[in-house]
Amino acid sequence: MTSLATQSTNVTALHGHAEAAPKLAEKVEIVDTKSRILDAAEELFMEHGFEATSLRLITTAANVNLAAANYHFGSKEELFQAVFTRRLDPMNRDRLTLLATFEEAALANPKAQPLTCEKIISAMFIPALKLSRDQEQGGKNFLRLLGRAYADPAPFIREFLSNQYADMLSRFRAAFGRALPHIPREELSWRLHFVMGSLSFTLAGTDVLKMIAQYQPSDIGNDELLLKRLAPFLAAGLRAPVASSTDKHQWFNET
Amino acid sequence: MTSLATQSTNVTALHGHAEAAPKLAEKVEIVDTKSRILDAAEELFMEHGFEATSLRLITTAANVNLAAANYHFGSKEELFQAVFTRRLDPMNRDRLTLLATFEEAALANPKAQPLTCEKIISAMFIPALKLSRDQEQGGKNFLRLLGRAYADPAPFIREFLSNQYADMLSRFRAAFGRALPHIPREELSWRLHFVMGSLSFTLAGTDVLKMIAQYQPSDIGNDELLLKRLAPFLAAGLRAPVASSTDKHQWFNET
DNA sequence: GCTTGTTTCAAACGAGCGTTTGAATTTACA
DNA sequence: TGTAAATTCAAACGCTCGTTTGAAACAAGC
Numbered sequence: 145m146t147s148l149a150t151q152s153t154n155v156t157a158l159h160g161h162a163e164a165a166p167k168l169a170e171k172v173e174i175v176d177t178k179s180r181i182l183d184a185a186e187e188l189f190m191e192h193g194f195e196a197t198s199l200r201l202i203t204t205a206a207n208v209n210l211a212a213a214n215y216h217f218g219s220k221e222e223l224f225q226a227v228f229t230r231r232l233d234p235m236n237r238d239r240l241t242l243l244a245t246f247e248e249a250a251l252a253n254p255k256a257q258p259l260t261c262e263k264i265i266s267a268m269f270i271p272a273l274k275l276s277r278d279q280e281q282g283g284k285n286f287l288r289l290l291g292r293a294y295a296d297p298a299p300f301i302r303e304f305l306s307n308q309y310a311d312m313l314s315r316f317r318a319a320f321g322r323a324l325p326h327i328p329r330e331e332l333s334w335r336l337h338f339v340m341g342s343l344s345f346t347l348a349g350t351d352v353l354k355m356i357a358q359y360q361p362s363d364i365g366n367d368e369l370l371l372k373r374l375a376p377f378l379a380a381g382l383r384a385p386v387a388s389s390t391d392k393h394q395w396f397n398e399t
Numbered sequence: 400m401t402s403l404a405t406q407s408t409n410v411t412a413l414h415g416h417a418e419a420a421p422k423l424a425e426k427v428e429i430v431d432t433k434s435r436i437l438d439a440a441e442e443l444f445m446e447h448g449f450e451a452t453s454l455r456l457i458t459t460a461a462n463v464n465l466a467a468a469n470y471h472f473g474s475k476e477e478l479f480q481a482v483f484t485r486r487l488d489p490m491n492r493d494r495l496t497l498l499a500t501f502e503e504a505a506l507a508n509p510k511a512q513p514l515t516c517e518k519i520i521s522a523m524f525i526p527a528l529k530l531s532r533d534q535e536q537g538g539k540n541f542l543r544l545l546g547r548a549y550a551d552p553a554p555f556i557r558e559f560l561s562n563q564y565a566d567m568l569s570r571f572r573a574a575f576g577r578a579l580p581h582i583p584r585e586e587l588s589w590r591l592h593f594v595m596g597s598l599s600f601t602l603a604g605t606d607v608l609k610m611i612a613q614y615q616p617s618d619i620g621n622d623e624l625l626l627k628r629l630a631p632f633l634a635a636g637l638r639a640p641v642a643s644s645t646d647k648h649q650w651f652n653e654t
Numbered sequence: 655g656c657t658t659g660t661t662t663c664a665a666a667c668g669a670g671c672g673t674t675t676g677a678a679t680t681t682a683c684a
Numbered sequence: 685t686g687t688a689a690a691t692t693c694a695a696a697c698g699c700t701c702g703t704t705t706g707a708a709a710c711a712a713g714c
Binding site (some may be wrong): 198199211214217220 | 670671672673674675
């Protein structure tokens with residue numbers, strides 16, 4: 145039962161997002177209607193997708209009236225977005241905070257070298273893993289939902305995700321650029337694209353093609369081991385020698 | 400306008416899947432009802448997902464009667480699976496054929512070394528790229544649809560994909576194992592998982608987080624250039640030194 | 655030409671959908 | 685305590701869904 149947060153002093157600053165304290169005990173329910181709807185929606189959207197999940201299914205699972213969903217969130221689309229902002233905003237904020245922490249620590253070092261790729265990858269990965277661990281149920285559901293959303297072509301989903309990620313990604317892009325000054329800018333863009341692919345595929349944990357990775361189930365959920373496997377893989381890919389333009393046809397013509 | 404197939408003698412054997420010749424001119428329509436439904440379904444499923452795509456939308460786009468979908472395919476689920484088998488069966492067959500071709504060529508070599516990772520990755524990648532290029536419209540649609548399906552938790556989709564991929568993947572798994580004898584079996588499983596992530600993310604081409612890779616649009620569709628970027632990245636990751644169990648906490652505790 | 659089997663067609667089936675409404679109920683605060 | 689705002693509720697609104705049906709149109713073989 146290794147805990148990420150208690151092991152490291154680096155990530156302690158990332159706590160304190162637990163719950164906004166109810167003002168003047170104005171809410172004495174176990175959990176208020178809005179949150180109950182969000183929780184049910186998160187799980188059901190993950191399980192069936194946006195279109196296949198009806199508001200009736202959500203409100204029934206949340207034990208609230210059907211009209212409560214429209215009353216509190218306006219429409220089904222807005223509810224969907226609320227499910228994302230609730231978790232994505234803090235997670236991406238944590239990523240930026242952790243990256244800044246790492247960079248300050250690196251600067252304090254007498255050598256003052258730029259961050260390694262592994263460190264930057266960790267800064268992306270750890271807040272996501274924290275999310276999947278903190279809320280025993282909701283966090284894992286949300287990451288799977290996120291994995292689905294990445295592949296969803298619905299315009300309102302794509303535009304929403306772009307806005308949610310823009311700040312965080314440009315920041316990490318710059319960090320990778322400093323860590324890999326010899327990689328051309330365009331090549332680096334592609335490699336970050338590949339990194340996001342592995343990352344989302346792994347975090348989504350859809351075990352889609354589970355016949356590939358015949359990991360024992362005990363492995364899943366072992367965040368530390370997972371990062372230990374993923375970070376070297378991605379870092380090595382990021383640092384790989386850039387194929388010269390002269391061996392353009394290598395993979396196609398060589399016999 | 401660089402063409403994969405015309406450049407290389409290796410992939411010529413993969414042609415000839417164009418169309419089953421109509422027997423005795425029994426069908427003289429431009430294209431028969433079944434195919435028209437499949438084409439429309441492929442595009443619309445890609446665009447809106449399974450649940451959000453109605454049979455009315457499909458049959459209208461295909462210019463056929465609504466009942467024709469149920470008549471020819473039985474149900475909406477069976478139609479969905481038919482869309483996949485039409486393209487996935489030949490593609491995975493091509494992958495196996497190409498891998499075998501590469502392996503025979505390597506054996507013929509006096510040195511008789513096992514295939515490089517890059518070659519094995521090419522054998523996975525080239526048939527997919529061929530698909531995206533051959534049918535100007537349908538192929539690209541299908542790969543995006545496939546990318547969506549990877550992240551879909553619907554049981555009937557997951558079970559279907561597992562069956563479709565089982566043979567091909569165990570074969571490639573063995574090939575990678577020969578190319579990377581020093582990588583532990585379990586570690587290799589995970590790395591193949593990461594490879595599939597990058598691969599599907601890239602092939603799906605959802606340009607989800609397009610703010611990462613600010614490639615000029617001319618790059619997309621340039622199959623050769625894409626493979627030239629992806630193969631070294633993945634190969635380097637596959638070959639990366641395995642993190643020892645002693646530096647388990649490296650990414651978490653090190654400041 | 656008639657028969658047999660295949661394919662197309664318009665229409666309808668019951669069910670579930672997102673959203674709205676207006677009244678009932680609960681809450682907040684003077 | 686009284687009043688106004690916030691929230692919950694049951695019911696209904698039009699609409700679209702996947703599927704079925706039975707007749708019409710078409711094809712092929714004797």
